[in-house]
Amino acid sequence: MKSLYNYAFFDEGSKREIRRAILKSVCIPGYQTPFASREMPIARGWGTGGLQITLSLIGRADTLKVIDQGADESVNAVSIKKLVRSTTGVTTTDRTAEATLIQSRHRIPEAPLREDQVLVLQVPIPEPLRAIEPSELATKRLHAEADYTGAWLMLFEELQRYGAYTTGSDHPVLVGGRYVMAPSPIPRFDNPKMDHSRALILLGAGREKKIYAVPPFTRVASLAFGDRPFRVEGFEGKACRLCGATGVFLDELPQDGGALYQCNDTGYCLERLNAGTPHA
Amino acid sequence: MREPSPLLTVEHLSRRFGPGCSRCLGPEPDLRKNYCTRCGTVHALGDVSLDVRPNEVVGVVGESGSGKSTLMKCLYFDQPATSGAVYLSAVGEGRENVLEASDQRRRQIRNTVLGMVYQNPADGLKMDFSALANIAEKLIAAGGRSVGSMEARASELLEHVNLPLQRWKEAPRRFSGGMQQRVQIAKALSNRPPLLLLDEVTTGLDLSVQAKVLDLIRALKRELQVGMLLVSHDLGVIRMLADRTLVMLDGRVVEQGLTDQILEDPQHPYTQELVQSLL
Numbered sequence: 001m002k003s004l005y006n007y008a009f010f011d012e013g014s015k016r017e018i019r020r021a022i023l024k025s026v027c028i029p030g031y032q033t034p035f036a037s038r039e040m041p042i043a044r045g046w047g048t049g050g051l052q053i054t055l056s057l058i059g060r061a062d063t064l065k066v067i068d069q070g071a072d073e074s075v076n077a078v079s080i081k082k083l084v085r086s087t088t089g090v091t092t093t094d095r096t097a098e099a100t101l102i103q104s105r106h107r108i109p110e111a112p113l114r115e116d117q118v119l120v121l122q123v124p125i126p127e128p129l130r131a132i133e134p135s136e137l138a139t140k141r142l143h144a145e146a147d148y149t150g151a152w153l154m155l156f157e158e159l160q161r162y163g164a165y166t167t168g169s170d171h172p173v174l175v176g177g178r179y180v181m182a183p184s185p186i187p188r189f190d191n192p193k194m195d196h197s198r199a200l201i202l203l204g205a206g207r208e209k210k211i212y213a214v215p216p217f218t219r220v221a222s223l224a225f226g227d228r229p230f231r232v233e234g235f236e237g238k239a240c241r242l243c244g245a246t247g248v249f250l251d252e253l254p255q256d257g258g259a260l261y262q263c264n265d266t267g268y269c270l271e272r273l274n275a276g277t278p279h280a
Numbered sequence: 281m282r283e284p285s286p287l288l289t290v291e292h293l294s295r296r297f298g299p300g301c302s303r304c305l306g307p308e309p310d311l312r313k314n315y316c317t318r319c320g321t322v323h324a325l326g327d328v329s330l331d332v333r334p335n336e337v338v339g340v341v342g343e344s345g346s347g348k349s350t351l352m353k354c355l356y357f358d359q360p361a362t363s364g365a366v367y368l369s370a371v372g373e374g375r376e377n378v379l380e381a382s383d384q385r386r387r388q389i390r391n392t393v394l395g396m397v398y399q400n401p402a403d404g405l406k407m408d409f410s411a412l413a414n415i416a417e418k419l420i421a422a423g424g425r426s427v428g429s430m431e432a433r434a435s436e437l438l439e440h441v442n443l444p445l446q447r448w449k450e451a452p453r454r455f456s457g458g459m460q461q462r463v464q465i466a467k468a469l470s471n472r473p474p475l476l477l478l479d480e481v482t483t484g485l486d487l488s489v490q491a492k493v494l495d496l497i498r499a500l501k502r503e504l505q506v507g508m509l510l511v512s513h514d515l516g517v518i519r520m521l522a523d524r525t526l527v528m529l530d531g532r533v534v535e536q537g538l539t540d541q542i543l544e545d546p547q548h549p550y551t552q553e554l555v556q557s558l559l
Contacts, residue, residue: 132406145384149421153406156420157413159427160449225427 008055009087014038018056018211022202025213030175031143032126037209041083047105048206050122051080054103057118058084064092065099070107070249070264077105094267106169108190110248110268113199115216121184123205126212128172128182148172148180151223159228171230174221175214183220189232189249194220235261243272285369286331287475287507288355293364295325295350295531314347314531324350325361326531332475332507339522339539340511341554347531348511349399352479354379355509356396357386368393370474391421395468395506399480401460404467407453411438411463414452418470437466441496458489465496469504476500476508482517494520515558519543527551 008015021035040048058064066081068074072094080103081092093099096111103120113119129139132150151172158166165171169185173194183191184203194201194214201214214220224230239246240263253260263269298321303310314323325347332338340348353359355366365377370393378389398404405414415434424430438448441462452460461481468476482490498521501508512518518525519539526536527548535548546552
């Protein structure tokens with residue numbers, strides 16, 4: 001394939017610098033490693049952190065899957081796939097099982113991941129304490145001293161106000177018993193999938209210039225008070241209207257006089273439909 | 281009767297801003313107020329020594345810029361001290377200079393052994409979090425992970441400082457100054473610290489509210505038997521609360537003794553001036 005760009009868009013030096021940051025992140029699970037976030041042909045805040053990780057890792061033998069809020073066909077996912085394809089020539093797929101590299105925004109796929117897969121998550125705000133402490137110097141110090149009072153306090157205040165944990169996404173997790181980490185804006189539903197994940201999970205924040213990681217088989221615990229256990233979103237009695245799946249994260253589509261539910265993970269839904277799963 | 285050993289002992293505490301030079305660090309420093317005319321160093325605290333015993337209120341009085349707040353901030357680890365030693369009876373049996381402790385240990389000491397009430401409530405409270413959560417913050421910092429027991433403790437304290445029940449879940453930003461100060465006091469007390477640091481707690485409050493806050497502090501002293509270090513520029517407050525008093529001027533302690541004694545028979549010219557200006 002002829003391209004005016006170097007393989008995977010970046011020059012080799014840039015890819016090496018990003019890989020070094022990734023290695024450091026893997027060595028210190030949950031620690032936010034600073035890196036020199038590159039200028040990209042897409043705007044910061046549109047997945048540049050994840051994309052830089054993907055581009056620095058992707059080899060000719062890889063198969064790439066990109067999802068945006070669970071969907072393989074959203075504009076952002078399609079654009080990213082196009083960019084990677086045109087600068088590397090690798091194959092892309094919608095099937096989680098076929099992919100070796102999965103870049104995702106807002107979801108971890110429903111199908112369980114394997115040791116030979118890498119999940120790359122796009123992160124807007126990598127600092128779990130940012131909402132309570134605006135200064136980067138101060139939050140670095142808090143991480144160094146393992147003082148996570150702020151993260152707990154935010155949860156306590158939610159309980160005071162609403163009587164339950166109300167983090168719609170990005171519910172903070174403790175990684176390897178040491179660093180509190182923002183799991184990127186995945187729903188609480190996906191938090192437990194990070195615990196002892198077989199796949200390597202890499203998180204990239206392009207605008208904030210940070211990379212961090214959850215190595216395979218690492219303990220990841222969602223923060224919760226002793227007498228108020230962590231719970232994922234429940235979809236009791238609901239099933240996907242298309243493939244009939246239960247126990248998965250469902251989209252709610254409000255209608256006149258009710259709501260429709262369907263799989264948020266479109267790749268998963270499609271696979272079930274193609275496999276001929278009977279309609280529920 | 282033998283005197284009880286002190287809760288807090290401060291020895292030769294100094295805090296300077298600037299490098300210092302042979303003239304201002306020598307045996308006979310030549311300073312203009314607390315400022316060295318040769319090297320420009322500000323000696324905010326010069327060689328301050330004091331102690332606070334259990335159930336005792338020690339007052340520190342002095343004009344603006346005399347180093348009172350710097351003293352409090354050094355003791356609460358908000359600012360690093362330049363030299364000196366601070367011992368707390370609750371830490372390492374009173375033999376460990378806490379100024380040399382690691383940041384992590386200092387944070388732990390701050391959250392378990394000390395309670396601080398700042399002059400400006402915004403320094404001590406998270407103004408956008410509920411009053412309950414503000415108190416829980418100190419409990420969480422000290423390792424609390426049970427919502428039920430933290431709520432119970434916070435409620436007990438807010439009741440103690442007379443904060444109306446219907447406002448417990450409101451943010452202090454929407455409180456009056458006196459209420460904010462009372463939330464701060466409740467927060468400072470949350471972990472039952474043996475020592476409270478009170479920095480100008482009534483400054484900026486109107487007289488009737490001042491009286492309520494002072495009453496509360498007096499009641500706390502009687503009921504909880506905590507030691508307090510109380511900073512104020514207001515001799516009236518000192519007279520009402522302090523057993524012993526230190527007078528500070530230009531970063532140094534110029535006079536100390538029993539509060540009555542200092543008010544009745546001031547020795548230092550500055551103290552005389554101060555007492556005379558008391559209406």
